[in-house]
Amino acid sequence: MSETILTLEGVSKSYSGKPAVQNLGFTVERGTITGFLGPNGAGKTTSLRMSLGILAPDAGEVRLFGKNPGAAAMDRVGFLPEERGIYKKMKTEDVIVFYARLKGMHKDKALDRAVGMLKDFDLGHTVGMKVKELSKGMAQKVQIISTLIHEPEFIILDEPFSGLDPVNQKSLEAMVKSQADEGRTVLFSTHVMEHAERLCNKIILVTHGNKIFDGSVAEALGEVPRRVIIEAPADQNVGDMLGALGDVVEDDQAEDGNRCWHVDMKTSVDAQDVLKACVDGGVTLARFEPVKAHLHDAFVHMVEASPHKGQETV
Numbered sequence: 001m002s003e004t005i006l007t008l009e010g011v012s013k014s015y016s017g018k019p020a021v022q023n024l025g026f027t028v029e030r031g032t033i034t035g036f037l038g039p040n041g042a043g044k045t046t047s048l049r050m051s052l053g054i055l056a057p058d059a060g061e062v063r064l065f066g067k068n069p070g071a072a073a074m075d076r077v078g079f080l081p082e083e084r085g086i087y088k089k090m091k092t093e094d095v096i097v098f099y100a101r102l103k104g105m106h107k108d109k110a111l112d113r114a115v116g117m118l119k120d121f122d123l124g125h126t127v128g129m130k131v132k133e134l135s136k137g138m139a140q141k142v143q144i145i146s147t148l149i150h151e152p153e154f155i156i157l158d159e160p161f162s163g164l165d166p167v168n169q170k171s172l173e174a175m176v177k178s179q180a181d182e183g184r185t186v187l188f189s190t191h192v193m194e195h196a197e198r199l200c201n202k203i204i205l206v207t208h209g210n211k212i213f214d215g216s217v218a219e220a221l222g223e224v225p226r227r228v229i230i231e232a233p234a235d236q237n238v239g240d241m242l243g244a245l246g247d248v249v250e251d252d253q254a255e256d257g258n259r260c261w262h263v264d265m266k267t268s269v270d271a272q273d274v275l276k277a278c279v280d281g282g283v284t285l286a287r288f289e290p291v292k293a294h295l296h297d298a299f300v301h302m303v304e305a306s307p308h309k310g311q312e313t314v
Contacts, residue, residue, distance in 0.1 A: 011060030035196030043209040078152035088132040103150035157188035197295040224293040225264035231287030
């Protein structure tokens with residue numbers, strides 16, 4: 001039976017009377033990578049701060065390692081806040097050692113580990129350099145190292161990929177995977193679905209301060225209608241022919257006298273059924289393409305279908 005690291009039950013938070021988080025509940029299990037996903041302003045940062053006791057909820061309960069979040073648990077947690085901030089006049093290794101010492105590490109051990117992690121992150125050449133001499137992406141990697149330096153059990157990353165170029169985003173994804181492989185638990189927020197799709201065991205989708213999904217990536221993708229794209233001569237009545245198999249939408253972007261149709265198939269229908277109907281109906285197919293859904297598609301679909309759409313939050 002897995003151990004629950006973090007639990008939120010019925011948690012709500014408002015600012016000046018405007019809701020930021022409403023009746024939110026979820027759990028994070030040990031050894032998992034959980035994506036906390038939603039558009040900007042969805043309440044992700046407020047939720048993470050309540051998870052650590054930085055903010056107190058107006059209602060509901062938060063349990064971290066089975067207890068109310070507090071200072072005693074912080075040595076077991078690594079937290080990368082959304083607002084980046086490290087001391088620009090300090091040397092890179094000194095910044096990391098400073099954060100390690102706050103977590104109780106001995107200075108010599110912290111320095112050895114800081115230099116090693118800088119090398120692992122392709123920042124070995126920055127030893128002795130001041131933070132103000134680094135690029136934005138390099139400085140962000142230093143802050144990520146500072147979050148991990150004390151080998152925390154539970155890692156919380158608030159929009160960790162923001163500001164990183166594609167190469168460094170890939171490096172950070174590898175780091176997240178390696179931390180999970182070593183038995184640590186990772187919770188990260190993002191509004192970029194591609195990272196979560198590649199990394200996560202579980203995802204939590206929020207919008208307007210409300211949870212709209214909690215489950216695996218596969219379960220989220222199952223929320224999206226399966227689609228087939230068909231291209232055929234414009235004078236062939238594909239829409240009427242396939243209407244019984246799903247929702248058919250005509251698209252006029254095809255060329256050479258052809259048109260495209262998007263078929264969002266009913267639950268009981270698969271792509272082979274659509275192909276058979278086209279063949280039986282004598283459709284001259286220039287294109288028949290089953291479309292693989294992605295997490296971005298699932299999120300957009302669920303947000304559009306959410307009863308909280310259009311609700312005002314801070």
